[in-house]
Amino acid sequence: MANPENLLYSKDHEWAKIEGDTATVGITDYAQNSLGDIVYVELPRVGQTIAPHASIGVVESVKAVSELFSPVGGEVVEINPLLEKDPAAVNRDAFGEGWMYRVKVSGDPAPDLLSAADYEKLVTTA
Amino acid sequence: MSAPDAADVVRGRFEPGATEPLIFELGHPGRANTYFPNARALEEFLPAQTLRPDLPLPDNSELDVIRHYTRLSQRNFSIDTGFYPLGSCTMKYNPRVNDAMANLPGFRDLHPFAPDELAQGALALMYDLERYLAAIFGMAQFSLNPAAGAHAELAALLIAKAYFAKKGEGAARTTVIVPDTAHGTNPASAAMVGYKVVSLQSDARGRVGVDAIKAVLGPDTAVCMMTNPNTLGLFEDHILEIARAVHAAGGLMYYDGANANALMGNARPGDMGFDLMHLNTHKTFSIPHGGGGAGHGPVGVAAHLVDFLPTPVVRKTGDRYALDFDRPESIGPMRSFWSNFAHAVRGFTYILANGGDGLTKVSQLAVLNANYVRVKVREFLDTPYDEICRHEFVASAQELKRETGVRALDLAKALLDHGFHAPTMYFPLLVPECLMIEPTETESKETLDAFVAALRSIVEQAKRDPQAVLAAPTTTVVGRVDETRAAREPDLRWKAPA
Numbered sequence: 001m002a003n004p005e006n007l008l009y010s011k012d013h014e015w016a017k018i019e020g021d022t023a024t025v026g027i028t029d030y031a032q033n034s035l036g037d038i039v040y041v042e043l044p045r046v047g048q049t050i051a052p053h054a055s056i057g058v059v060e061s062v063k064a065v066s067e068l069f070s071p072v073g074g075e076v077v078e079i080n081p082l083l084e085k086d087p088a089a090v091n092r093d094a095f096g097e098g099w100m101y102r103v104k105v106s107g108d109p110a111p112d113l114l115s116a117a118d119y120e121k122l123v124t125t126a
Numbered sequence: 127m128s129a130p131d132a133a134d135v136v137r138g139r140f141e142p143g144a145t146e147p148l149i150f151e152l153g154h155p156g157r158a159n160t161y162f163p164n165a166r167a168l169e170e171f172l173p174a175q176t177l178r179p180d181l182p183l184p185d186n187s188e189l190d191v192i193r194h195y196t197r198l199s200q201r202n203f204s205i206d207t208g209f210y211p212l213g214s215c216t217m218k219y220n221p222r223v224n225d226a227m228a229n230l231p232g233f234r235d236l237h238p239f240a241p242d243e244l245a246q247g248a249l250a251l252m253y254d255l256e257r258y259l260a261a262i263f264g265m266a267q268f269s270l271n272p273a274a275g276a277h278a279e280l281a282a283l284l285i286a287k288a289y290f291a292k293k294g295e296g297a298a299r300t301t302v303i304v305p306d307t308a309h310g311t312n313p314a315s316a317a318m319v320g321y322k323v324v325s326l327q328s329d330a331r332g333r334v335g336v337d338a339i340k341a342v343l344g345p346d347t348a349v350c351m352m353t354n355p356n357t358l359g360l361f362e363d364h365i366l367e368i369a370r371a372v373h374a375a376g377g378l379m380y381y382d383g384a385n386a387n388a389l390m391g392n393a394r395p396g397d398m399g400f401d402l403m404h405l406n407t408h409k410t411f412s413i414p415h416g417g418g419g420a421g422h423g424p425v426g427v428a429a430h431l432v433d434f435l436p437t438p439v440v441r442k443t444g445d446r447y448a449l450d451f452d453r454p455e456s457i458g459p460m461r462s463f464w465s466n467f468a469h470a471v472r473g474f475t476y477i478l479a480n481g482g483d484g485l486t487k488v489s490q491l492a493v494l495n496a497n498y499v500r501v502k503v504r505e506f507l508d509t510p511y512d513e514i515c516r517h518e519f520v521a522s523a524q525e526l527k528r529e530t531g532v533r534a535l536d537l538a539k540a541l542l543d544h545g546f547h548a549p550t551m552y553f554p555l556l557v558p559e560c561l562m563i564e565p566t567e568t569e570s571k572e573t574l575d576a577f578v579a580a581l582r583s584i585v586e587q588a589k590r591d592p593q594a595v596l597a598a599p600t601t602t603v604v605g606r607v608d609e610t611r612a613a614r615e616p617d618l619r620w621k622a623p624a
């Protein structure tokens with residue numbers, strides 16, 4: 001699946017959609033494909049303050065348990081309630097219904113986030 | 127679930143591909159053997175508040191129980207029935223002499239509360255085993271107390287914590303460095319003890335770089351956890367410089383013994399600069415394991431950490447042995463009594479049966495076998511770090527997956543149809559679609575050739591007819607299981623039919 005142009009990407013395979021001072025965050029399609037069938041997602045708590053690149057959750061697939069690293073910093077304002085019951089949503093639609101949490105961004109988004117084109121380069125050379 | 131008809135259950139067991147019923151489904155009220163028909167009812171001796179009106183235990187005759195579990199055991203895959211190349215797990219043959227020694231009545235029937243003077247033989251064995259391990263791995267002293275590998279990691283990190291607390295650096299030293307080529311349990315053990323884990327990426331050669339480690343070292347560094355050879359099967363050739371750098375920063379070096387089968391008689395963690403280490407007697411020294419069976423995880427330390435070892439230790443005075451509990455700086459016991467003592471007997475037997483020369487050869491043959499399989503496997507699968515390996519190597523099905531949709535998981539499943547257990551999959555995480563293959567020293571060339579031929583034929587079949595590989599295994603008692611559903615909707619216990 002193509003990486004949408006309107007998102008920013010981290011080297012840890014997370015995406016962020018910045019709208020005003022809110023960022024919606026998830027993992028990329030490349031990430032879900034590498035992980036395989038996802039069976040459990042542990043998200044940060046609403047109200048939790050998170051720093052860019054900090055480990056703030058866990059994705060467990062049939063292959064492995066991987067950490068979630070936030071591409072942005074700020075306060076978590078919402079989590080995707082669907083993922084507790086249906087973690088497979090991340091496999092089905094990583095950029096859509098499989099979104100993970102929303103952050104009220106404080107400060108600038110991390111300067112090392114990549115454009116869709118640069119992220120594409122990263123995963124094709126990986 | 128409705129109760130299956132008992133006759134159907136019994137008949138069903140004899141049909142091809144039948145699923146063994148649960149022990150609960152086999153029983154019948156009143157069928158259990160009663161060995162004490164004239165004994166007074168147990169209830170008479172128990173306080174009323176401990177009694178419960180019902181206890182839904184299965185009600186089976188002894189013969190049904192024996193048949194049930196024997197049948198299940200026949201369906202298991204084990205090292206006694208087939209080749210088991212599970213990387214980093216060292217599934218080697220378990221010589222029967224080890225069990226024979228562990229079954230000697232003097233060892234087997236010894237009560238754990240036996241006073242020292244009645245347990246001199248057992249204490250002497252523990253004392254000598256400890257001395258042997260210290261000599262083989264170059265450490266000042268071992269404790270045989272921890273009951274498994276990860277348990278010993280925990281012990282080692284508690285020792286590190288006690289050491290830094292004594293130096294007054296307990297609050298400052300908060301991080302543990304774990305390279306991505308370390309053993310999989312290391313980050314979890316560090317987190318258990320309250321350390322912050324700093325992951326370190328290995329370099330293009332699959333090793334820890336000296337500059338990379340220097341970049342993450344600091345006054346907060348407590349421990350650097352490594353295994354050597356690492357989980358790619360490669361020897362960390364800058365280990366002396368790495369150890370010097372960690373020591374210069376005031377940190378400790380920890381050696382994970384998962385891969386010790388490559389070392390015996392050839393290299394010693396103590397000489398590489400490691401301050402702490404553990405061993406898996408059940409891997410390196412051939413004790414049956416897997417499936418969660420009992421383990422044995424001695425933890426070893428350099429001279430400056432001896433006082434912190436778990437209690438008790440066996441002390442020798444003249445020709446008498448005694449358990450010493452009076453060690454004020456010890457982290458205390460990790461496990462009750464003498465830990466898994468029968469495993470100490472097995473490991474001790476293995477060491478004596480092989481001798482120093484034999485153990486040296488064990489490690490050399492383990493390395494030779496791994497390299498033999500590696501150069502055959504690279505003819506049809508990528509081997510990303512393609513150089514002389516130690517006791518194990520990694521292959522990747524990434525290219526095959528792109529080409530055919532057949533993943534490492536599917537290759538592993540298909541191997542079962544050929545009578546082989548799967549290698550370790552998807553570890554280490556830095557190799558995509560990873561297969562980690564450890565043949566061990568006990569396999570013949572014929573077995574290794576048969577394994578390579580099976581893997582080759584599966585890869586060829588994947589290119590011809592990927593669907594067939596995706597459907598494997600088809601010849602096993604239980605076919606392809608739905609692992610995703612099992613993880614998403616776990617059904618872990620029997621429930622009485624309503």
